[in-house]
Amino acid sequence: MKTRCSHVLVRVHDLHRAVDDYRRLGFQVDYATARERAQHAHVWFGDGPVIELLTTPANARWFKWPIDLIAGRGAGRRMIGWSARGEGFCDLAVVTDPGLFDATRETLCAAGIPIGRAVRWRRRRADGRETRFSFAYPRDPALPFLVSPYEPRQHPATISHANGAHRLTRVWLGAPVAWHHAIRRIIGDDPTIVLEAAPRSGVRAIELSGLTEPLDPGLLHGAEIRAAVGDNS
Incomplete structure (x- = not known):
């Protein structure tokens, strides 16, 4: 069994505002579907993991049982947790x-x-083409979830970030030590993910290679995004 990091999820209150802010930071951001009904948007890189911005309904707690019926026990609690954390990294x-x-x-x-x-x-993309994929949530929301590759591949033909970023090189994932064994079974030996002891589970920060200048934290909607250490690219 082999897995690798697919994407980090950043929950935001207002998706359109977040997309505008990330574009101001120099990122190329693409809506996952037509803009007027979008709940997800992506910051793509040429290969490797991507950043997904998403919004959730304000009354998400009322959808717990329907979500559990669709995606299995624990899925509703996971999505409620996304909303409860406010803005910032909410899942991996x-x-x-x-x-x-x-x-x-x-x-x-x-x-x-x-x-x-x-x-x-x-999912029907903004360009009208359909994308297919599968996902499955562990019962405990402290654990990362599984996705299949997009079919067809969803990366844009051209990716260019004005801020110089060209790859997500590191994900700092915190979790109580009691969960480390199960998390390692899910994430495998992907060197992108650094698992550390922490009081609660979740992505703590990510690193990008190629950034030409620090990013304004006020525009990141709670996410901590650093330049890769020792990166001279």
């Missing part, structure tokens, strides 16, 4: 190799890590 997704999503999920379940059902999802 790891992607499986092509064709191995179901096998990876089954292997983790057999290892004693309860994971909800595999959800097959379709």
